[in-house]
Amino acid sequence: MGTDVAVSPKGLSAHIRLTRAGFSINADLEVEAGSTAALLGPNGAGKSSVLGAIAGFLELPAGSEISVTLAERSLEDTTARRWTPPEDRNIGVVFQEHLLFGHMTVLDNVAFGPRSTGSRTAEARRQAASWIELLGVSELSDRQPHELSGGQAQKIAIARALAASPDALLLDEPLAALDVAARSEVRRVLREQLDSFRGPRLLITHDPSDAFLLADTTFVIENGRITQRGTPDEIRRSPATPYVAALAGTNLYAGLAAHGSVLLADHDHTFTITDTSMTGSVLLTVHPTAVSLHPDCPSGSQRNVWNTTVELVEPLGDIVRITLGGPVPMAVDVTPAAVTSLGLRPSGPVWAAVKATEISATPA
Amino acid sequence: MGTDVAVSPKGLSAHIRLTRAGFSINADLEVEAGSTAALLGPNGAGKSSVLGAIAGFLELPAGSEISVTLAERSLEDTTARRWTPPEDRNIGVVFQEHLLFGHMTVLDNVAFGPRSTGSRTAEARRQAASWIELLGVSELSDRQPHELSGGQAQKIAIARALAASPDALLLDEPLAALDVAARSEVRRVLREQLDSFRGPRLLITHDPSDAFLLADTTFVIENGRITQRGTPDEIRRSPATPYVAALAGTNLYAGLAAHGSVLLADHDHTFTITDTSMTGSVLLTVHPTAVSLHPDCPSGSQRNVWNTTVELVEPLGDIVRITLGGPVPMAVDVTPAAVTSLGLRPSGPVWAAVKATEISATPA
Amino acid sequence: GAGDDSDSLLVLAAASLTDAFDDMEIAFEVANPSVDVEISVAGSSAIGVQIEQGAPADVVALADTMPMDALAEAGLVENPSQFATNSMVLAVPIGNPGKVDDFEALSDAALFVGVCAPQVPCGRYAREVLDAAGVDASIDTEEPDVRSLAGKIAVGELDAGLVYATDVRSIPDRLVAIPLPDGVDVRAEYPIAIVSDTDDRDGARRFIDFVRSAAGQAILTDAGFGGA
Amino acid sequence: MRRPPAILLVLAVIGAALFVLPLIGLLGVTPWTDLGSLLTDDVVVDALRLSLITSVAAALCAAVLGVPLAWTLSRVEFRGRSLLRAVVTLPLVLPPVVGGAALLFALGRRGAVGEPLANATGFVLPFSTWGVILANTFVAMPFLVITVEGALSSADRRPEAAAASLGASPLTVFRRVTLPMIAPSLRAGIVLAWARALGEFGATVTFAGNLQGRTQTLPLAVFVSLDANRDAAIAISLLMVVVSVVVLVALRGRWWERTSP
Amino acid sequence: MRRPPAILLVLAVIGAALFVLPLIGLLGVTPWTDLGSLLTDDVVVDALRLSLITSVAAALCAAVLGVPLAWTLSRVEFRGRSLLRAVVTLPLVLPPVVGGAALLFALGRRGAVGEPLANATGFVLPFSTWGVILANTFVAMPFLVITVEGALSSADRRPEAAAASLGASPLTVFRRVTLPMIAPSLRAGIVLAWARALGEFGATVTFAGNLQGRTQTLPLAVFVSLDANRDAAIAISLLMVVVSVVVLVALRGRWWERTSP
Numbered sequence A, B: 001m002g003t004d005v006a007v008s009p010k011g012l013s014a015h016i017r018l019t020r021a022g023f024s025i026n027a028d029l030e031v032e033a034g035s036t037a038a039l040l041g042p043n044g045a046g047k048s049s050v051l052g053a054i055a056g057f058l059e060l061p062a063g064s065e066i067s068v069t070l071a072e073r074s075l076e077d078t079t080a081r082r083w084t085p086p087e088d089r090n091i092g093v094v095f096q097e098h099l100l101f102g103h104m105t106v107l108d109n110v111a112f113g114p115r116s117t118g119s120r121t122a123e124a125r126r127q128a129a130s131w132i133e134l135l136g137v138s139e140l141s142d143r144q145p146h147e148l149s150g151g152q153a154q155k156i157a158i159a160r161a162l163a164a165s166p167d168a169l170l171l172d173e174p175l176a177a178l179d180v181a182a183r184s185e186v187r188r189v190l191r192e193q194l195d196s197f198r199g200p201r202l203l204i205t206h207d208p209s210d211a212f213l214l215a216d217t218t219f220v221i222e223n224g225r226i227t228q229r230g231t232p233d234e235i236r237r238s239p240a241t242p243y244v245a246a247l248a249g250t251n252l253y254a255g256l257a258a259h260g261s262v263l264l265a266d267h268d269h270t271f272t273i274t275d276t277s278m279t280g281s282v283l284l285t286v287h288p289t290a291v292s293l294h295p296d297c298p299s300g301s302q303r304n305v306w307n308t309t310v311e312l313v314e315p316l317g318d319i320v321r322i323t324l325g326g327p328v329p330m331a332v333d334v335t336p337a338a339v340t341s342l343g344l345r346p347s348g349p350v351w352a353a354v355k356a357t358e359i360s361a362t363p364a
Numbered sequence C: 001g002a003g004d005d006s007d008s009l010l011v012l013a014a015a016s017l018t019d020a021f022d023d024m025e026i027a028f029e030v031a032n033p034s035v036d037v038e039i040s041v042a043g044s045s046a047i048g049v050q051i052e053q054g055a056p057a058d059v060v061a062l063a064d065t066m067p068m069d070a071l072a073e074a075g076l077v078e079n080p081s082q083f084a085t086n087s088m089v090l091a092v093p094i095g096n097p098g099k100v101d102d103f104e105a106l107s108d109a110a111l112f113v114g115v116c117a118p119q120v121p122c123g124r125y126a127r128e129v130l131d132a133a134g135v136d137a138s139i140d141t142e143e144p145d146v147r148s149l150a151g152k153i154a155v156g157e158l159d160a161g162l163v164y165a166t167d168v169r170s171i172p173d174r175l176v177a178i179p180l181p182d183g184v185d186v187r188a189e190y191p192i193a194i195v196s197d198t199d200d201r202d203g204a205r206r207f208i209d210f211v212r213s214a215a216g217q218a219i220l221t222d223a224g225f226g227g228a
Numbered sequence D, E: 001m002r003r004p005p006a007i008l009l010v011l012a013v014i015g016a017a018l019f020v021l022p023l024i025g026l027l028g029v030t031p032w033t034d035l036g037s038l039l040t041d042d043v044v045v046d047a048l049r050l051s052l053i054t055s056v057a058a059a060l061c062a063a064v065l066g067v068p069l070a071w072t073l074s075r076v077e078f079r080g081r082s083l084l085r086a087v088v089t090l091p092l093v094l095p096p097v098v099g100g101a102a103l104l105f106a107l108g109r110r111g112a113v114g115e116p117l118a119n120a121t122g123f124v125l126p127f128s129t130w131g132v133i134l135a136n137t138f139v140a141m142p143f144l145v146i147t148v149e150g151a152l153s154s155a156d157r158r159p160e161a162a163a164a165s166l167g168a169s170p171l172t173v174f175r176r177v178t179l180p181m182i183a184p185s186l187r188a189g190i191v192l193a194w195a196r197a198l199g200e201f202g203a204t205v206t207f208a209g210n211l212q213g214r215t216q217t218l219p220l221a222v223f224v225s226l227d228a229n230r231d232a233a234i235a236i237s238l239l240m241v242v243v244s245v246v247v248l249v250a251l252r253g254r255w256w257e258r259t260s261p
């Protein structure tokens, strides 16, 4: 599943196997120097845990197997009983909850890294000030962290990590607390910084736009396992799991094919496909624009027609995304005009139709 | 600016004037019973402060003027020296940082409201369990909050607020910590709950899709002031500030018009418009699709042509959004093909052009 | 009696009487089976405050006449009378590590020498002894009570100190008394009295009589006290 | 896996030595052979029983009165708050004998409050076990008040706001949110107060006297033995050390380790 | 604007009365007219000077040794940790006189460590001001260790992780992140230790003796005066109360109020 990524000498590679409190993680990651990998997954998939293992923060349960290599230096290897403390890993981390030091000004927070690695106070402050300026929040320099809004604090946390000039950069949902305006602004800063940063970068996120916009490679993690890896384009084009498909804005179903019919694995429904020769486990992809909606049972050439209800109506720019309920949950894109003429509203009844030719099937 | 909303007897109305640490808030809000108002604004605009004032949490600086009325009951009125403690306001709050009680299980967290308002433990737990089930996370019931991921915790916080059967519901960015999949799911639950909830609902958010999808009315707050109010449609159609325009996916500029030329207030640039009779302060709107991009200076009928650089290239579904830098920051939507053929990349040079007829001007 | 228990006789005694009065209690109870004696020992000053604040006591026995006279003057106790004496001695630890042979050695600054603080009786007496002997002692500590002084000599922290004869008698395996120079003879007087507020005047009377009887005096002599 | 900084370890070892050396000194002079007979003397047995009862009672009294006092000091604004806060440390500063005398001045049979109390109810505190508990509470409570007030003042107030928004009255918030939140500090405060009460001597002997079986606790038994029977005094001291170490080690993990993540 | 729950206020008032009543009792017997002459006696002046020097020195020693000890107890896993933690509370439990005796057994002229030390260097702790500081440190340090260890154990560890990821060595993390984070508890611990050292009597007199100008602190001056000159004793006690209240009230807002939001 996914392509194997060879890691360059200067890159980061991590192999993590651990079980804690019934939740187990089994993930291998490689990030090349000068490239950004996204670790994309739903809440509770284990993203923060992977980051903790790489940075050396995690209390390892007995039986864990961890190996972390950065720039040809083995930072940790449980089989060889090697362990490097976090401060010697030179891995910069931006945390999900910013974790600024409450007793220092913003400036001293950012200067903390340079000072810790040997710069003198004045020099460290100078560096810090220039990082803060780069993020466009110089007016916050003298504030205490508790005087910042959530978004302001997150920007400072990013500046702080970058100011320590780390060998690798780990970012745990650095944009989650930011508003839309600040987010695209910080995203731009981040991209500039990530681009000019020569080491490997690992960006943890549950937001596919972050992954797709900022990353060269994406690892999808679900329930502690890497379920797909590839470039954002590869992942968008051929999603391997329903979660990825939903992220990529398409619909994906697993099923059992026989004689041109596919019985869905997770839903009580059968789709008709064109390839009658296919047999066994298959993955079906249905693009949201390929589905048509009708007030009554349509009498056309479509081979797949079913009655359902509208769950959600979401305007997305110039189109409107309709989410259909049972028997097959499906995202459908229609025009605003269609919403009005069909009277689409949450919980309202509707007929859905899709041509067999519009359903692409691949062996699973 | 905006429409005046008359508040029904059962609704919530709040008038807040206060200054703390140099930041002042001056906001009037009215939310009708059975309707949802969104309070939309950038980081640090004062959203959480407004919520704190309504719920009765805020330490009021001297000289504050607050009055809060809910369901015809005056909860607070600084001129009449009236103040109701938070627990007697019967206002449910979902906090930005979930704030679950760390020493209780998830179930007891949700049962806290019913127990506090008089239910016996068993009955409170039963109610709590049904709320947790409604949010689809029954398997988390026996966990401690620190065993939850960020998103799981936020869902439980929503259940906890709803379980206390409040008269009004205040939600401080309830979806911010959720991943995309969980977000649309919780958004659906929220909408169902909000819809079936008879009291006024105030949703604080910096995400316009939450505001537009869940709210009947939207208040836009910027720098402590309400800058626009209206239905999501009104706000989307006629944004009153550049911030709102950016949210609505369009470009807005304030300027001074004279003889068909508008000198922008915040940028060193002049646009040509068709209406030569307009004079004085105006607001200009430029739709992102109305702008064309060119590798060289275009020789066409467009009256507004300028040289600029690309700041950001963001694929958004089937289009690509280009953000232009100085002299006039502007969002432009183009096709993926155009990106390739024009070789658009961050920091690259480009020419932009827009017809005078495509710039709509309204007196400010 | 003490508190609600009216059969018992509460005796407040100075700390230096602890052992003697323990024996006294047993002997008295043998002689008077109907009376239960309770001895509460504390520093003289604590006993003074206790009496002033109406401690439910019947008998007071102190190591100094001055505070007893003050209590009598205030009408808190009646008829104080002397029941024992104690004499000062120069004590050194067993083995005499400081090689203190005579009184003159006390002026050796290299030695660690202790006396009691001048505010307490044994310190007052110690000064009388030193004056009488004409020694300008090099003092390293003025202990607030004689017990802690005797203790410091016993463990060898001090090379010598002026304590009561009873102190040497109570730890004979650790302390040795060096005779005082001729003509130096300082005696402490121990008074005993009935508490005015007593609700068992008869019992109190009998206890005091017992202390002053031959049997009582024998117990005191055994502990190193001089007779009344 | 962490290497602790050497300078911290060196200072910690010196600090620990300050406690360990005297303990070793004490063990060195302990009369091991007579220990059994010395400790089964009924003076010692009575004193042990009384010490356990009064120290636990004092720790509980200190908790029942001290937690509300700490809460008030930390959460209620009133004139003289910092003065009261300073007065609470009185028993720490006052030599215990003076503390006991001050208690007598106030609550003795002739005391400002004690006299009307005795006249009205016949209840006399000095020379009773209640007096021991009172004196112990007096010296032990500052520990609890200070520990708990510190925790209350540095605790996150937002969960309390959340509880209030769920309709919880201030008392419910206190019981169900505030107290559990500061539970580790509360436990530490109770243990400290208990340990201090167990070792209390000066105020007790002055206020409550020194009566075997009624007011003579272990430290008082040590005091009466110091003169003539030093071995007994050392044996009893060792007993106290053992009792407190056993209790503290047994409560380990429950009282001392942090309970919240 | 908040109404505090009545039950808490009632208990708090009873708790406060336990401290206020003895103070009033003490004020009631104070010899106000002679106060001036009693307190300008050079015994008192010497004792005050010595008390201030030794209590401050002891609080500093307790901080310098106690903070690393608390850190080690809270952050380093080693065998016997909970035993050591219990041993640290020894001076709380041990009657001060026994504590002083235990110090003598270890560090006295004839003590296990003191004798070799005296033979080698001629330096004798007992009967010197250093001995007073040592005894004060011994009784005062548990307050600091316990307060600081509690704060360390309940502190959020994640800022420390953040600091480590920024390249800070464990010592830097300790200095620049951990210590400032627990600053309120550290201050409270130092104040407690100082107040306890100021009031220390039993261990000091047992270990260091009592000599005006060298080892006689205020509590010792109080004790020796109790017999012969009660008025002086009460006047000095009051002086101690005033000194500590003044210091604690003056440090209010800086030491006691919470500093972080």
Ligand SMILES: Nc1ncnc2c1ncn2[C@@H]1O[C@H](COP(=O)(O)OP(=O)(O)OP(=O)(O)O)[C@@H](O)[C@H]1O
Pocket: A020, A021, A023, A041, A042, A043, A044, A045, A046, A047, A048, A049, A050, A096, A206, B146, B147, B148, B149, B150, B151, B152, B179
């Ligand atoms: N301290 C803990 N002890 C036991 N289980 C934990 C602990 N912390 C997290 N978990 C569980 O481990 C799993 C992974 O958690 P993790 O925080 O790594 O997820 P995540 O992918 O970062 O989620 P989110 O996007 O919500 O931050 C979750 O199921 C969570 O409930």
Ligand SMILES: Nc1ncnc2c1ncn2[C@@H]1O[C@H](COP(=O)(O)OP(=O)(O)OP(=O)(O)O)[C@@H](O)[C@H]1O
Pocket: A146, A147, A148, A149, A150, A151, A152, A179, B020, B021, B023, B041, B042, B043, B044, B045, B046, B047, B048, B049, B050, B096, B206
């Ligand atoms: N305790 C405080 N003292 C002083 N200023 C504060 C305090 N808390 C917040 N502020 C300031 O008040 C302003 C409003 O803060 P508030 O938290 O209400 O913003 P917000 O709109 O909720 O932002 P966000 O979306 O980031 O949560 C900000 O400028 C912030 O810096």
Ligand SMILES: [Mg+2]
Pocket: A047, A048, A049, A096, B149, B150
């Ligand atoms: Mg996470």
Ligand SMILES: [Mg+2]
Pocket: A150, B047, B048, B049, B096, B172
């Ligand atoms: Mg906010």
